[in-house]
Amino acid sequence: MDILMESIVRVTNLIKQYGSLSAVNNICFEVKEDEIVSLLGPNGAGKTTIIQMLLTLVSPTSGHIEIFGRALKERREELLSMMNFTAPYSVLPYNLSTKEALKVYALLYGIRNYRERIGFLIDEFNLGWLASKKVGQLSTGEQMRVGIAKAFVNNPKLLLLDEPTASLDPAIARELRAKILKLVRETGGAILWTSHNMREIEQVSDRIIFLSRGEIVADDSPNNLKNRFGQEDLEEIFISINREPPSRPS
Amino acid sequence: MNFLHVFGIFYRNVTLIRRSVPKLFALFGFITVELFLWGFITLWVRTIGPGDARLDFALLILSAFIFWSMFELSQRSFSVSFLEEVWSRNVINIFASPIKLSELVMGFALVGVVQTLLAFLYITPIAFALFALNIWDMGLYIIPFFMNVLICGWGIGVVAIGLVVRFGPSADIMAFFIPFLLLPFSAVYYPVSVFPSLLQRITFILPTRHIFEGMRRAITEGVIPHDSIIWATTLNVIFVALSFLFLHWMLRLARNRGYLSRLVQD
Numbered sequence: 001m002d003i004l005m006e007s008i009v010r011v012t013n014l015i016k017q018y019g020s021l022s023a024v025n026n027i028c029f030e031v032k033e034d035e036i037v038s039l040l041g042p043n044g045a046g047k048t049t050i051i052q053m054l055l056t057l058v059s060p061t062s063g064h065i066e067i068f069g070r071a072l073k074e075r076r077e078e079l080l081s082m083m084n085f086t087a088p089y090s091v092l093p094y095n096l097s098t099k100e101a102l103k104v105y106a107l108l109y110g111i112r113n114y115r116e117r118i119g120f121l122i123d124e125f126n127l128g129w130l131a132s133k134k135v136g137q138l139s140t141g142e143q144m145r146v147g148i149a150k151a152f153v154n155n156p157k158l159l160l161l162d163e164p165t166a167s168l169d170p171a172i173a174r175e176l177r178a179k180i181l182k183l184v185r186e187t188g189g190a191i192l193w194t195s196h197n198m199r200e201i202e203q204v205s206d207r208i209i210f211l212s213r214g215e216i217v218a219d220d221s222p223n224n225l226k227n228r229f230g231q232e233d234l235e236e237i238f239i240s241i242n243r244e245p246p247s248r249p250s
Numbered sequence: 251m252n253f254l255h256v257f258g259i260f261y262r263n264v265t266l267i268r269r270s271v272p273k274l275f276a277l278f279g280f281i282t283v284e285l286f287l288w289g290f291i292t293l294w295v296r297t298i299g300p301g302d303a304r305l306d307f308a309l310l311i312l313s314a315f316i317f318w319s320m321f322e323l324s325q326r327s328f329s330v331s332f333l334e335e336v337w338s339r340n341v342i343n344i345f346a347s348p349i350k351l352s353e354l355v356m357g358f359a360l361v362g363v364v365q366t367l368l369a370f371l372y373i374t375p376i377a378f379a380l381f382a383l384n385i386w387d388m389g390l391y392i393i394p395f396f397m398n399v400l401i402c403g404w405g406i407g408v409v410a411i412g413l414v415v416r417f418g419p420s421a422d423i424m425a426f427f428i429p430f431l432l433l434p435f436s437a438v439y440y441p442v443s444v445f446p447s448l449l450q451r452i453t454f455i456l457p458t459r460h461i462f463e464g465m466r467r468a469i470t471e472g473v474i475p476h477d478s479i480i481w482a483t484t485l486n487v488i489f490v491a492l493s494f495l496f497l498h499w500m501l502r503l504a505r506n507r508g509y510l511s512r513l514v515q516d
Contacts, residue, residue: 049508052510055345055346056346057505057511058508058510058511059506076348078348080347080348081348085346087342089339090339090342090343091339091340092340092343093266093335094338094339095338096265100262100265103261104262105343106258107255107257107258108255108258108259108344109347110255110348112254136338
């Protein structure tokens with residue numbers, strides 16, 4: 001039972017096939033409590049497809065996804081209420097103000113004391129001066145910041161971040177990364193993080209899952225990966241894997 | 251059912267509508283212009299043809315116009331509530347949230363009820379003041395007819411959403427085309443008897459045909475059209491259930507084939 005509780009995400013033999021194209025090919029991985037796991041790989045490696053399967057936006061062709069020890073397929077609403085996500089391809093409603101958009105999502109995630117929660121998020125993410133501005137009038141970076149605040153609206157135990165700092169300048173990206181880590185550490189949740197920013201990935205990850213052509217080609221801590229591949233940094237590993245994917249780990 | 255989820259959808263749409271002049275115009279403007287169009291036609295009709303028939307005909311046309319407008323509005327506000335999420339690229343956030351499909355549909359339906367009721371309460375006094383149409387002459391029979399146009403509008407709205415989920419944002423035109431497609435076959439402005447016999451049989455399955463046929467009998471014959479109300483209600487219940495199954499099917503297909511993420515990319 002303890003083992004079940006520890007595992008926040010457990011993916012078993014997950015396959016996603018679009019006709020003859022194999023987007024995700026028989027992958028297995030786990031994310032444990034308090035763990036930050038990054039999915040890393042070139043474009044088309046299957047990172048976003050995995051995130052979207054965890055969010056029930058895409059149905060697996062076969063395989064099994066368990067979150068908090070329960071089958072996602074059978075407990076969709078219950079499990080999604082304990083998760084949240086942000087991604088650059090999914091913006092908040094541009095015709096609502098920041099505060100209104102956060103209220104909509106607080107309601108959709110069933111938060112009864114939404115006023116308090118929104119107040120907390122506005123303070124925590126320094127959104128006071130953006131609160132009454134329409135989301136569509138915000139810069140891309142500001143929209144990402146609001147998107148990250150939205151991802152915390154339900155105090156999630158599992159956070160899926162698909163390139164969360166993609167449009168941010170380095171200073172704001174660093175500040176937001178620190179904020180994300182602080183909030184997640186406080187709640188004892190886990191994060192599944194994708195990014196093309198190798199420095200970011202190295203900084204935040206307890207473990208990195210390298211993907212190539214829908215398959216897991218490496219799954220280890222940043223330091224162990226560097227040792228295993230004999231490289232100084234993740235970028236070199238990324239490039240070598242992209243050039244010639246190694247055989248799958250046993 | 252989680253009413254916070256339903257309220258979230260309702261709040262999102264009402265917040266948007268109440269401060270948007272173009273959206274308020276879409277709610278009250280079209281119907282006002284159309285009322286003038288049909289109102290002037292009925293003023294002209296009242297000057298031709300024999301005695302009482304003129305008045306009946308004018309009354310029929312205007313009543314039919316008002317109920318058809320309510321049907322269109324119910325359907326349009328339902329569909330546009332969903333299309334707003336697609337147009338603002340927010341739809342992924344909605345489908346990744348813990349909201350159930352039934353709660354989403356309930357939220358859209360609630361937005362439709364409020365908009366349709368507001369438009370009805372706005373247009374009926376104007377029709378009375380300018381064109382002497384007192385729709386309330388129908389008495390309490392107005393309620394089942396109103397409810398049926400509302401529910402039928404939701405059913406079409408659900409089908410339109412299913413088509414957008416399946417075929418992408420470019421299918422949004424269907425949300426506006428389907429009611430237009432139904433108009434000639436729903437016997438809105440003329441009786442079913444003008445249809446060829448085969449078409450009369452085919453159109454029997456349309457709830458709208460029974461709504462408008464029944465409404466015409468209530469006005470011209472002064473009888474309670476029980477059979478029309480029962481047929482319209484029964485067909486509506488079946489139609490809404492089928493439309494819901496259709497949306498379920500389209501969503502399953504979209505999840506299997508990855509169409510949901512395409513909704514924010516097209």
